[in-house]
């Protein structure tokens with residue numbers, strides 16, 4: 001075949017393939033703790049069988065729709081952004097996307113040119129690196145939450161990473177994988193650096209509904225941030241609708257208009273049916289959010305208590321980030337393979353940044369409580385022996 005693009009070749013293959021191979025040899029049920037998902041179903045009112053989709057008088061279900069998204073969903077989101085995130089965003093500043101993954105891809109494309117540098121505050125969500133690479137943007141990993149919680153200064157950490165090519169920074173709170181919830185003061189320090197160097201802030205807030213200690217603060221609500229922040233949200237996490245692939249971005253109208261062109265040239269528009277399910281979740285999902293958060297917090301506490309490896313209790317998200325280096329004898333991949341061979345898959349730390357080889361991420365909502373306990377017992381058996 002003709003040659004493939006160097007851009008695509010630069011994106012590394014999944015680190016999980018080898019672990020899946022090892023897990024396939026396990027005789028019993030494999031427990032997937034690598035995946036960032038929930039075992040819960042979505043809010044009942046948002047299920048397709050409750051939506052009466054084919055009754056829609058507009059018949060939009062089978063037609064092309066507006067590139068921005070379905071107007072009733074956009075208006076409902078604008079109201080939510082004002083009430084819950086203190087983001088004063090007009091409907092033209094909201095873009096519906098195929099999940100936060102698509103939102104971030106289009107946001108990077110809207111604000112960065114090939115060769116620009118995007119700071120990834122690390123440890124970071126693995127896919128954001130490939131999202132940058134897919135647009136020939138240079139991902140620059142900046143260990144952030146880990147040094148911060150060890151007493152580091154956010155301003156100094158960021159200033160040291162900035163070059164004349166830096167165009168934007170990616171920050172997530174609550175953070176995946178370590179569950180760190182950034183304080184308003186820490187976020188203000190990030191904004192100050194962005195203002196000083198005229199950078200875009202790409203704020204990933206897909207775990208806004210999973211804050212257990214403290215409160216979620218949207219960085220875009222801080223003074224000076226609104227005109228340089230694109231915030232992305234998702235229906236995957238809070239509302240347990242990951243399979244529907246609905247997310248959204250909110251920001252300055254000009255930036256969202258640029259993103260909209262990229263949305264239009266990738267998926268044209270997000271399907272109407274899934275936007276209807278997302279609106280139903282927003283309308284009826286408040287009780288669901290509270291229950292899911294309480295259940296997730298209980299799972300977090302049980303997992304922290306049960307694991308043989310000490311780890312910080314995360315203030316938010318649905319993950320534990322485990323430093324397995326003391327157990328790895330210099331071979332972190334080998335350790336994760338032995339855990340996979342014992343029937344549990346964890347997400348390898350290297351995906352969250354080069355500085356985190358030897359760590360692993362465990363999602364404590366991926367499976368129900370009984371399977372989580374079984375998975376942890378298997379991990380402990382490998383770590384202990």
Ligand SMILES: Cc1ncc(COP(=O)(O)O)c(C=O)c1O
Pocket residue numbers: 036098099100101102125172175176204206233234235236242245246247
């Ligand atoms: C931090 C973070 N951002 C974005 C995403 C992507 O979410 P979505 O399912 O909406 O594409 C995830 C999914 O795991 C995530 O953890």
